[in-house]
Amino acid sequence: MTTDSGQVTKRRAVFPFTAIVGQEEMKLALLLNVIDPKVGGVMIMGDRGTGKSTTIRALADLLPEIEVVADDPFNSHPSDIELMSDEVKERLTQQQEIPVARKKVLMVDLPLGATEDRVCGTIDIEKALSEGVKAFEPGLLAKANRGILYVDEVNLLDDHLVDVLLDSAASGWNTVEREGISIRHPARFVLVGSGNPEEGELRPQLLDRFGMHAEIHTVKDPVLRVQIVEQRSAFDQNPQEFLAQHQADQEALQTKLVTAQELLPSVQIDYDLRVQISQVCSELDVDGLRGDLVTNRAAKALAAFEGRTEATVDDISRVVTLCLRHRLRKDPLESIDSGSKVQKVFCRVFGIAEPEELGSVNGRPAGVR
Incomplete structure (x- = not known):
């Protein structure tokens, strides 16, 4: 980088x-x-x-680097009140000069x-x-x-x-x-x-x-295991050359993250989709409302990451297991794993055909496209 x-x-x-x-x-x-x-x-x-x-x-x-108040031990933001220490706020009210640094x-x-x-x-x-x-x-x-x-x-x-x-x-x-x-x-x-x-x-x-x-989980595919080992060996032998090879990809992803952070406040999620998210949480007997909140936020963050201002059913599908699997009540007699259970209920509530392999999210890895 x-x-x-x-x-x-x-x-x-x-x-x-x-x-x-x-x-x-x-x-x-x-x-x-x-x-x-x-x-x-x-x-x-x-x-x-x-x-x-x-x-x-x-x-x-x-x-990317962030702006901080130069002499502040709490990495206070130089202009955002919510991210400032009380001492920096006091200095602002007294109209003192706030030195800014990047780190x-x-x-x-x-x-x-x-x-x-x-x-x-x-x-x-x-x-x-x-x-x-x-x-x-x-x-x-x-x-x-x-x-x-x-x-x-x-x-x-x-x-x-x-x-x-x-x-x-x-x-x-x-x-x-x-x-x-x-x-x-x-x-x-x-x-x-x-x-x-x-x-x-x-x-x-x-x-x-x-x-x-x-x-x-540990990767089982021998080809992928070899690829991981070779990547690590190449990095250990010559870190700077390896970093240079991936610099363009790193910078592209960094830019994509910054753009997503800026886009996030304008991302919307349709009311009907929000109701269906809550229905999934209700049918899974999830305690409290954290599951509903996190699923909404994660779906919107995924939409922002992909440059969209409207969260979709596909966004929800890709994050719902991550957001809910750990909130289910454990039943020692149940053979189905919690991730598959979340996907089954999600597919039923949203009227989607269940994927052939419920071990993956929506029939494919929920990853960076």
Whole structure:
């Protein structure tokens, strides 16, 4: 990827997103969350060694630079009030000059052993009491603002910490309170969790808080496996040459994402389609309204990604499984998997013939076209 200065060698080489083979479901879910972070993040469950971390790092590297307030630890937006810290707002009201800088979108890794203080930040009570100032040491949530927060093995993370992450992701703010002193800052990020089902499931009420749920599996096709191995070997042997080969595709996808973000506010979804989405959620006995909201948002984000201002039945078909499969009540006696169950109900409600292979979304991988 090039920077504004046109140089490609300054940062550590990251495997390009457009060179990743397969795992279309995961890639689509990540792209839709970048276009509309209000979709609510992605939970990626699958086998070890299937490229989860590689894909997420590649996505962060793909994204264009953003404008931030130069000396602000929270990556505050220089003009959008919703994405500013209280301190920057105060400076604006006092008509102080706000220095602006550009920086890459950050991907923040949350380590499994992280404490709540490390995640949320800490208040120096002694300094606050002795000097009368709010001495705040920002945590990982501050660093992740306007970026991507990645939690590997999220199913092994302490439930309380998962609650904190999901609350911040939903509200867009992080509040730290100690001894009667309260500090808050913007914490709007795309939350991406990954895990291996063999190591334990998330509690259903926590799983429900993730907007989308992508399942990934080890590629079985020998030809595809060889292609993946060869791609990785070529990158490891000469990263700069490999990046140069994919630079045009990377820039095209980056432009497509930026255009989609700008187009999103004007995308509409027909009332009848919204009613049918809610009917699918109702027939699947999905608790609450998150499923309805996320499916609507994801369908609109997909339409924006493909340059359209009207979401279609096909858009809904391609995202509905991602948005609803993890919200179904588990029945240990049921042999059908949750993704196939979602598609069966979707096809019945929308009056569409069921595809021959319900293992894929709408009879084909739900991926980037």
